[in-house]
Amino acid sequence: MPQGFTVDAMSTGELLCGRYAVRGVLGRGGMAVVRDGWDGRLGRAVAVKSLHPQLVGDAESRRRFAHEARAAAALSHPNIVAVHDSGEHAGVPFIVMERLPGTTLADLIARGPLPQDRVRAILAEVLAALATAHAAGIVHRDVKPGNILFTASGRVKVADFGIAKTVGTDHTVAGQVLGTVAYLSPDRLLGTPATPSDDVYAVGVVGYEALTGRRPFPQDTLGSLSRAIMTERPPALRGDVDPATAAVIERAMAPRADWRFADAEEMRAALTEPSPAPPRSPTLVMTSVPPRRNRRFALLGAGLLAVIVAAAALISDVSDTPTPSTPTPSTPTPDPFATTVAPSVTPSPLTPTITAITPATPSVANPPRKHGHGHARGGEG
Structure with missing residues (x-):
């Protein structure tokens, strides 16, 4: 038995049930006292909770105390104080719990x-x-x-x-x-x-x-x-x-x-x-992904730029062709791209002024594809 324990268990001079020795009080509640205890059979520290002496004769208090032992013993969980044993000594009910x-x-x-x-x-x-x-x-x-x-x-x-x-x-x-x-x-x-x-x-x-x-x-x-x-x-x-x-x-x-x-x-x-x-703010959506209309203008601007490059290449090919010996007609050959972009305008995919730039003729073979409802995917085209 560890030093400091005594067989004077609850003033009876005996071990509780011939097994448990007790010493100082660990705490007191409304109906019980908890003492430091020692299980002599298993050689381990325990806590012994006993009903207040003044409540020993109260049938309701004894019933609640017994109910606590049954309720806690029925619950096995790592976050619930484990009940090891219960009994009665010298007319006083007690519960043995983990220490x-x-x-x-x-x-x-x-x-x-x-x-x-x-x-x-x-x-x-x-x-x-x-x-x-x-x-x-x-x-x-x-x-x-x-x-x-x-x-x-x-x-x-x-x-x-x-x-x-x-x-x-x-x-x-x-x-x-x-x-x-x-x-x-x-x-x-x-x-x-x-x-x-x-x-x-x-x-x-x-x-x-x-x-x-x-x-x-x-x-x-x-x-x-x-x-x-x-x-x-x-x-x-x-x-x-x-x-x-x-x-x-x-x-x-x-x-x-x-x-x-x-x-x-x-x-x-x-x-x-x-x-x-939390739902994304519309402001965050609009600033993190370019709006659909601006992306459409970007595609349109890229298409027009490709057309201009193609036209420039065509003009270059024509200028390298030898001049025929017979006079050419005085009426110039119509340029299908002449009215497409004004010379002073520089395409910018993110500038609202691009809205005024549209193909003048159906000569653009592959206009930008019209997109459906893409805002459900965060504004992607």
């Missing part, structure tokens, strides 16, 4: 806002854990920074399914609201049955708090928080937050359930999948 260093997201937030890349990564792992729970019909109902732990390597672990609800069942009584007030959705504040959408809302609040270092609605009583949520909007996220990330968090925190993501998997996909590329 983590003890750092929580609440500890990190207490030091100040987190970088948004880190927040996205943390939320993605939290949502992956909750997606597994939702797929199994389990709603956590107490998602908050204090229940988000980290391994030594930095991996996220979601803990404390103590008030988790299995869809189709409920362990609450009429009018009872369970969970940490600051992370309860408006639906839960109104006493409606818990759904995966409530976990989504809590993740949105956690993301907001991680990015800003403060809760969107800092009220700490049920009545004040209810009034704030119903009448106020949370302060805007800081300006340098990625718009896509901000949009996901804001949607998760929507006051109406049908405006939020349906479950954790849908929110995780929105957070992690690349956003579709």
